[in-house]
Amino acid sequence: MNKKTLILPIILVTLTGCGAQNEDDIAQADTVEVPTITLAAIEEAQEAWAESIVAIGEASTQSEEAAEEQAKETLDTLYAFDEGTVLFKPTKAAEIPFRSTKEEALSYFVGGDIEEDSGFALEPWTNVRFDNHDTILNGDTALSSGNYYFTSGETGEEVKVEYTFGYMLDEGGNVRIQLQHSSVPFR
Incomplete structure (x- = not known):
């Protein structure tokens, strides 16, 4: 044969x-139709994330509880913690550089159980803007990397941070963050 x-x-x-x-x-x-993630959906997800970071800082001027509730909403609606594993490497984390749970991510955003966390999103930031280097669309997932810029509410200065985000579509067709890696540019 x-x-x-x-x-x-x-x-x-x-x-x-x-x-x-x-x-x-x-x-x-x-x-058979397979859900497909689009560049427009990624850009919308990035805008929603940016608005959420600003909203957490704004809520912190009301109370710690308000900021925590806003951060929980961000984690519940924008991240894939309820769908499975999320790879989360925050910018300002050294002692515990990787956050595996929703609670650890919450601590990073508003402070909490992890000693090094002072609440990154409590700055408050007045604006966050994404400058995508490129985005790879792959069916129901996508990867995007580039720089994002955080405008400080205290100084008005922009802080440049490098990022890679991985996105997936959940069962309802919503874009969720499955990977976030941020770092300050090497000098």
Whole structure:
């Protein structure tokens, strides 16, 4: 037997194993819609994240509880902690550089259980803007990297930070952050 004879039955078994019974079923199987993440959806998610960071700082002027509630809402609506693993490496984290849980991310944003955390989002920042270097769209996931700039409410200065974000679509088709890595540019 030659290799072609051996490969063909394997392909047919694979197609019939997926429920395809005939050529019509096979053609129909090719038209299954897979959710696709778009560049516009990524840009909207980045804008929502930027607005959320500013909102946490604004809420902190009311009370610590208000800031914490805003940060929890950010984590619940923008991150994929409820869908599975999130890889989170905040900018200003040295002793515990990686945050695996929603509670650890909350501590980074508003202070809490981790001693080194003073509440990054409590600055308050008056603006956050993304400058994407590039974005890779891959079906229901995407990666984006570049610089983002945080405008300090105290000094008015912009702080430049490098980032890589990974995004996924949840079951409802919402863009969620699955990876966040931020760092201050090397000098």
